[in-house]
Amino acid sequence: MLRGEVLLNSTRCSNPQCRREIQALAFLKRIHRESTSARKELVIRCARQRPQRSTTPKPGPVYVPSNGAGGQSDEESSFLESSPNHRAGYVAIVGKPNSGKSTLLNAILKQKLSIVTSKAQTTRHRIIAVHSEEDFQCIFLDTPGVLRPVNRPEDRSKLDERMMRSVKLASRDADAMLVVVDASDRPEQTLAFLQPIFDSTDVPKAVVLNKVDLLFDKEVEDAAQVFRGVPSVETVIPISAAKQRNVTAVEEWAVSHLPLGPALYPKDAVSEHPERFFVAEIIREKLFLSYGQEVPYCCSVQVTAFVEHQGTTRKDNIDATIFVEQESQKGIVIGRGGSALKALGTAARAEIEHFLGRPVYLGLTVKVKQKWRKSEEALNELGY
Numbered sequence: 001m002l003r004g005e006v007l008l009n010s011t012r013c014s015n016p017q018c019r020r021e022i023q024a025l026a027f028l029k030r031i032h033r034e035s036t037s038a039r040k041e042l043v044i045r046c047a048r049q050r051p052q053r054s055t056t057p058k059p060g061p062v063y064v065p066s067n068g069a070g071g072q073s074d075e076e077s078s079f080l081e082s083s084p085n086h087r088a089g090y091v092a093i094v095g096k097p098n099s100g101k102s103t104l105l106n107a108i109l110k111q112k113l114s115i116v117t118s119k120a121q122t123t124r125h126r127i128i129a130v131h132s133e134e135d136f137q138c139i140f141l142d143t144p145g146v147l148r149p150v151n152r153p154e155d156r157s158k159l160d161e162r163m164m165r166s167v168k169l170a171s172r173d174a175d176a177m178l179v180v181v182d183a184s185d186r187p188e189q190t191l192a193f194l195q196p197i198f199d200s201t202d203v204p205k206a207v208v209l210n211k212v213d214l215l216f217d218k219e220v221e222d223a224a225q226v227f228r229g230v231p232s233v234e235t236v237i238p239i240s241a242a243k244q245r246n247v248t249a250v251e252e253w254a255v256s257h258l259p260l261g262p263a264l265y266p267k268d269a270v271s272e273h274p275e276r277f278f279v280a281e282i283i284r285e286k287l288f289l290s291y292g293q294e295v296p297y298c299c300s301v302q303v304t305a306f307v308e309h310q311g312t313t314r315k316d317n318i319d320a321t322i323f324v325e326q327e328s329q330k331g332i333v334i335g336r337g338g339s340a341l342k343a344l345g346t347a348a349r350a351e352i353e354h355f356l357g358r359p360v361y362l363g364l365t366v367k368v369k370q371k372w373r374k375s376e377e378a379l380n381e382l383g384y
């Protein structure tokens, strides 16, 4: 199997003690049904049913970094055996667009997994990130920014609808929820905007008051006071994700709300998604950083080939297609004499190489897919 491909199977476990694994199975199956049209199932087996360790399937798909991070042996990365005090579960990260959800996730992971730009609604997919320490495994669900409900459904694209569905699913299935708030926004307005989230589930919630580096202490305290008044909010944690201030407090709160249980993923896994997903995300981030307001929102990126070469002499070959909605956008993305696309490719390749920890050739093609954001079929094809 090429790196980046996903192959999953399914199995049933009748042992009642494995309810947690079965819950995870159902949960992850639902995610995969949501996130891709390809048929994918998941292996999670009961430890007692395993005939031999060497044949035990791991719960896929998992992205285990190949760049030397991780690096545990098979024995060490076993996810089924752990101490009775081990905690494992899901934490949803929700909030308005641009509040800093992805920055927070990257700060907790101490690794850039979720793309970050200054433009709202950069995150389109639910990013599943696995954060493990010896005594816990916290599976974070970074969601697209919560959009204001619209009066006329036709005002919202099908892409928006899918993004909101992924927020709802993450909120419903999580063991705890981090509601990230931009502290520099007016707190009363933010509260009104997020009220449906606060009311939607009885999952324990912490308000993460982010970007406090932009405010005076008194302003932070006033904003915190507004959210402390919400009955379903258990605590308010002021932080600066960008400056790595108080991020540990968020992690500690989240971990304390995970149920006791064994790890659900190998301990060296960092994500649900395969490498090709992150390659497409990095290219998409560079689109957001390189082009004006509208163009990045009309772009979708699909990795069409990902061929790995063993050894150090040959580079991996990656081909990706950037889909735009109109011919005019294609011209903008390519630029005069291909200059804009070349600059985009150079920036993306550097970050992809850093992420993968190995050299790559990156080939970029731009194609028009008319109104892809409004077409269910196109969204399925593009993996939304």
Ligand SMILES: Nc1nc2c(ncn2[C@@H]2O[C@H](COP(=O)(O)OP(=O)(O)OP(=O)(O)O)[C@@H](O)[C@H]2O)c(=O)[nH]1
Residues within 6 Å of the ligand: 095, 096, 097, 098, 099, 100, 101, 102, 103, 104, 115, 116, 117, 118, 119, 120, 121, 122, 123, 124, 143, 144, 145, 146, 210, 211, 212, 213, 214, 239, 240, 241, 242, 243
């Ligand atoms: N000053 C300051 N800026 C921050 C902080 N955290 C995030 N930002 C900036 O806020 C912007 C949005 O951050 P993201 O992490 O992409 O926000 P998001 O909530 O994931 O955004 P969406 O993809 O729209 O949902 C970026 O420009 C970040 O650099 C912070 O603690 N302080």
